[in-house]
Amino acid sequence: xxNEPANxxxxxxxxxxxxxxxxxxxxxxxxxxxxxxPTILGLQKTKPADGVFVExxxxxxxxxxxxxxxxxxxxxxxxxxxxxFLLGSSESEANRGDDEGPQVEIEVPPFWMAKTEVTWAEYRxxxxxxxxxxxxxxxxxxxxxxxxxxxxxxxxKALQELVQSTPEEVDAVTSPTxxxxxxxxxxxxxxxxxxxxTMTPYAARQYTKWLSLVAGQxxxxxxxxxxxxxxxxxxxxxxxxxxxxxxxxxxxxxxxxSDDRSQPVGKKKANPWGLHDMHGNVAEIVLDEYAADTxxxxxxxxxxxxxxxxxxxxxxxxxxxxxxSWLDDPAALRSAARFSTDDLxxxxxxxxxxxxxxxxxxxFPAGGVGFRVMRPLEPLxxxxxxxxxxxxxxxxxxxxEARLEEGRGALETVxxxxxxxxxxxxxxxxxxxxD
Amino acid sequence: xxxxSDQKPASSRxxxxxxxxxxxxxxxxxxxxxxxxxAHPGGKDEIKIGLIGAGGRGSSAAAQAMxxxxxxxxxxxxxxxxxxxxxCMKQLSSYGDKIDVPKxxxxxxxxxxxxxLESDCDLVxxxxxxxxxxxxxxxxxxxxxxxxxxxxxAVDAAGVRRVLDNNKIAKEKNLAVAVGLQxxxxxxxxxxxxxxxxxxxxxxxxxxxxxxxxxxxxxxxxKPDQSEMAYQMQNWYYFNWLCGDHIVEQHIHNIxxxxxxxxxxxxxxxGMGGREFRxxxxxxxxxxxxxxxxxxxxxxQMFSQCRHIPGCWSSVGETVQGTKGSADVAKGExxxxxxxxxxxxxxGGRGGHxxxxxxxxxxxxxxxxxxxxxxxxxxxxxxxxxxMATYSGKHIKMKDALASEIVVSPVDQFHSxxxxxxxxxxxxxxxxxxxxxxxxxx
Numbered sequence: 001x002x003n004e005p006a007n008x009x010x011x012x013x014x015x016x017x018x019x020x021x022x023x024x025x026x027x028x029x030x031x032x033x034x035x036x037x038p039t040i041l042g043l044q045k046t047k048p049a050d051g052v053f054v055e056x057x058x059x060x061x062x063x064x065x066x067x068x069x070x071x072x073x074x075x076x077x078x079x080x081x082x083x084x085f086l087l088g089s090s091e092s093e094a095n096r097g098d099d100e101g102p103q104v105e106i107e108v109p110p111f112w113m114a115k116t117e118v119t120w121a122e123y124r125x126x127x128x129x130x131x132x133x134x135x136x137x138x139x140x141x142x143x144x145x146x147x148x149x150x151x152x153x154x155x156x157k158a159l160q161e162l163v164q165s166t167p168e169e170v171d172a173v174t175s176p177t178x179x180x181x182x183x184x185x186x187x188x189x190x191x192x193x194x195x196x197x198t199m200t201p202y203a204a205r206q207y208t209k210w211l212s213l214v215a216g217q218x219x220x221x222x223x224x225x226x227x228x229x230x231x232x233x234x235x236x237x238x239x240x241x242x243x244x245x246x247x248x249x250x251x252x253x254x255x256x257x258s259d260d261r262s263q264p265v266g267k268k269k270a271n272p273w274g275l276h277d278m279h280g281n282v283a284e285i286v287l288d289e290y291a292a293d294t295x296x297x298x299x300x301x302x303x304x305x306x307x308x309x310x311x312x313x314x315x316x317x318x319x320x321x322x323x324x325s326w327l328d329d330p331a332a333l334r335s336a337a338r339f340s341t342d343d344l345x346x347x348x349x350x351x352x353x354x355x356x357x358x359x360x361x362x363x364f365p366a367g368g369v370g371f372r373v374m375r376p377l378e379p380l381x382x383x384x385x386x387x388x389x390x391x392x393x394x395x396x397x398x399x400x401e402a403r404l405e406e407g408r409g410a411l412e413t414v415x416x417x418x419x420x421x422x423x424x425x426x427x428x429x430x431x432x433x434x435d
Numbered sequence: 436x437x438x439x440s441d442q443k444p445a446s447s448r449x450x451x452x453x454x455x456x457x458x459x460x461x462x463x464x465x466x467x468x469x470x471x472x473x474a475h476p477g478g479k480d481e482i483k484i485g486l487i488g489a490g491g492r493g494s495s496a497a498a499q500a501m502x503x504x505x506x507x508x509x510x511x512x513x514x515x516x517x518x519x520x521x522x523c524m525k526q527l528s529s530y531g532d533k534i535d536v537p538k539x540x541x542x543x544x545x546x547x548x549x550x551x552l553e554s555d556c557d558l559v560x561x562x563x564x565x566x567x568x569x570x571x572x573x574x575x576x577x578x579x580x581x582x583x584x585x586x587x588x589a590v591d592a593a594g595v596r597r598v599l600d601n602n603k604i605a606k607e608k609n610l611a612v613a614v615g616l617q618x619x620x621x622x623x624x625x626x627x628x629x630x631x632x633x634x635x636x637x638x639x640x641x642x643x644x645x646x647x648x649x650x651x652x653x654x655x656x657x658k659p660d661q662s663e664m665a666y667q668m669q670n671w672y673y674f675n676w677l678c679g680d681h682i683v684e685q686h687i688h689n690i691x692x693x694x695x696x697x698x699x700x701x702x703x704x705x706g707m708g709g710r711e712f713r714x715x716x717x718x719x720x721x722x723x724x725x726x727x728x729x730x731x732x733x734x735x736q737m738f739s740q741c742r743h744i745p746g747c748w749s750s751v752g753e754t755v756q757g758t759k760g761s762a763d764v765a766k767g768e769x770x771x772x773x774x775x776x777x778x779x780x781x782x783g784g785r786g787g788h789x790x791x792x793x794x795x796x797x798x799x800x801x802x803x804x805x806x807x808x809x810x811x812x813x814x815x816x817x818x819x820x821x822x823m824a825t826y827s828g829k830h831i832k833m834k835d836a837l838a839s840e841i842v843v844s845p846v847d848q849f850h851s852x853x854x855x856x857x858x859x860x861x862x863x864x865x866x867x868x869x870x871x872x873x874x875x876x877x
Contacts, residue, residue: 128745131654131745134654134656134717135715137656138656138657138715138716138717140656141656141657141658141659144659177653178649178650178651178652178653178745179650179749180652181649181751182649182650182749182750182751183750183751183752183765186749190749348786348789349785349786349788350495351491351492351495351788352491352492352494352495353494353495353498353526353527354491354494354526363782364782398525398526402522402525402526405518406490406491406518406519406522407653407655407656407669407670408491408655433716434715434716435714435715435716
């Protein structure tokens with residue numbers, strides 16, 4: 001594990017100096033196959049001699065490490081084998097919730113899943129876009145009003161292109177606004193290896209969009225079904241290590257062992273598929289809208305695939321959160337336990353209206369809510385990108401638009417050139433414009 | 436976490452300890468049974484609300500006012516920006532028939548506040564940028580309205596004096612005055628402060644620390660074709676005449692907690708600060724860090740830090756050191772002389788933004804007239820004193836600071852976006868920035 005495959009495309013793009021522009025377009029959204037793209041990260045044609053791999057139609061899926069472009073922050077993805085499993089818990093399972101049944105058999109194709117929850121080191125790369133986006137907006141006005149700005153930007157082509165663009169939702173992301181009150185979000189600390197918390201599902205989705213567009217593979221939140229499938233890792237018991245919670249302390253952080261705070265990711269034993277902290281530490285946001293009767297509906301869909309099983313949200317909340325957290329008892333950490341978001345309660349201390357589209361304000365329970373990313377084997381189609389990344393509820397749209405209109409929010413076009421363009425903000429001549 | 440099935444087997448045991456000031460965004464009407472005759476003009480059960488400043492905070496304050504027990508109605512709104520006015524009406528539309536603000540009672544422009552005060556509202560919410568607060572407060576008192584005003588209540592000594600003078604009149608007129616220092620309404624704070632202040636559980640206070648260290652706030656870059664006044668009003672956080680600097684606009688919360696515990700205000704201050712990171716063209720003129728040593732009459736001190744620089748250590752709160760122990764006021768915990776915990780409030784007891792409205796409206800309905808104007812003004816002045824110390828680099832006495840004739844915010848002069856603001860950029864687009872040792876502030 002941990003051999004870092006070179007991603008020739010992005011590395012090359014990163015090394016192009018600011019003065020010499022690369023004309024090469026990095027395709028990130030077209031469906032690729034292993035045959036015409038011999039260097040797809042995480043896929044290889046030959047069977048690995050050792051280590052973890054999953055055989056697929058596209059070649060051998062292997063673990064891989066990504067360095068977030070424009071930074072030295074890394075995260076690791078591991079391959080998850082495809083298979084069929086029983087979603088939910090049996091009626092005999094202790095502490096079972098009514099919403100965990102009826103059990104439904106679902107087929108899940110292989111995918112990659114992040115080994116750990118998204119950390120502050122990773123999420124802060126996304127948060128730091130805010131100030132940079134605002135600087136781009138400053139330059140955008142200067143370009144219209146100031147001859148010197150025009151001249152200076154001629155030297156920094158990637159930045160010039162970004163400044164000249166008009167951000168459209170389809171290829172842009174909103175960055176999270178600065179934290180009004182860091183005390184709640186950072187109650188457990190803000191060390192780089194702690195899981196990021198208190199972001200909303202919308203912010204988490206925009207994170208996956210940004211990550212996909214700068215890193216060159218398509219990432220999204222796992223669906224509820226994929227999440228449980230990955231958490232079970234082939235097990236049918238309450239936990240991936242058995243039915244008894246006796247060993248929970250070896251696998252997860254929960255109310256009894258967490259010292260009243262979230263803990264650095266990846267410190268507890270992994271599940272059989274190499275995933276850490278699926279039980280506990282922070283509960284994880286998934287794609288789906290929550291309903292108590294979701295599984296009853298799924299049971300009526302004969303032979304549902306995991307793709308068909310996704311409950312694409314139409315409302316801002318309730319949405320599904322999985323895995324329990326450092327705030328919870330062992331029962332909440334069971335593979336089948338389901339929880340739901342409540343934006344009104346979870347944003348009770350937000351001093352503004354509309355309430356923030358990007359942040360929750362309450363330590364209970366949002367201080368124990370984060371997420372992890374997955375990558376499907378088949379790159380996301382345009383249609384699925386829209387569903388997995390974008391605004392998906394009318395009231396959410398109102399809130400985001402209000403924040404953008406009043407100037408508090410920040411939105412910019414994102415693509416493989418973004419890290420270079422934002423890096424050019426540091427150019428001495430550009431700094432003269434901004435200072 | 437909230438388990439969503441009716442049976443809650445998998446929920447956290449501590450979830451039941453949480454209390455959130457859940458926002459009833461549906462605006463469902465509460466029962467008005469048993470309401471004592473309210474102390475407001477007309478004496479009807481319904482309390483009519485006017486809103487001056489319809490941005491994010493103003494809209495939220497109006498919503499929180501309408502979430503209180505008993506009948507309320509929003510009857511008039513104003514803002515200097517049309518988009519804000521429209522957005523506010525959109526955001527509050529879910530309150531249904533609690534909203535009675537036809538077009539003719541939505542007022543646009545600098546002087547819209549006068550029109551809101553001419554309406555038949557009983558209570559007015561003042562939520563514009565703080566520079567305008569003394570002007571609006573004076574007008575609201577003159578108009579005989581009950582008042583909820585956001586903190587800070589001024590950005591200069593002249594404004595503080597104006598608030599103090601008009602607060603005397605408010606008391607004479609039996610007008611309620613609430614100030615948005617919401618920690619004073621949070622059970623966790625109230626209990627903790629009582630143990631320190633009344634019960635003397637950690638002895639006499641010898642020193643205190645107040646912090647608001649964070650990554651900063653929003654920026655609203657200049658747009659093409661924007662007048663200078665429109666730009667500054669939109670990007671108001673970065674202009675002293677509108678905001679008062681972040682030590683006044685934000686850190687006042689923590690400073691006020693220590694003033695509350697000390698039951699007094701500092702008599703002098705000295706400190707240092709500057710613009711280390713946030714010094715770009717769209718960052719106006721305010722500092723991004725301040726460190727101030729305040730001294731109270733009894734010689735005890737408050738050490739205050741506030742910082743708006745990303746990537747640094749974040750911490751917001753207050754601690755105090757006593758002769759018999761110490762306290763983390765923000766956490767709600769007391770410690771003995773050995774540093775061991777002797778009492779903890781535990782989780783919950785927060786949600787002050789909603790609670791302050793519950794308290795205000797309940798008081799009005801009970802025929803009481805609460806008044807928070809004096810401490811609101813003096814905690815504002817404390818923060819201004821801190822800013823004077825960091826801007827000048829001098830040791831400054833409160834009595835001299837409070838008597839200062841320097842007007843930072845001559846807002847009475849401004850009526851439109853064509854007016855020239857009190858500070859303007861030089862040819863490089865830069866604004867005057869204080870230089871400690873040179874800047875004169877008293």
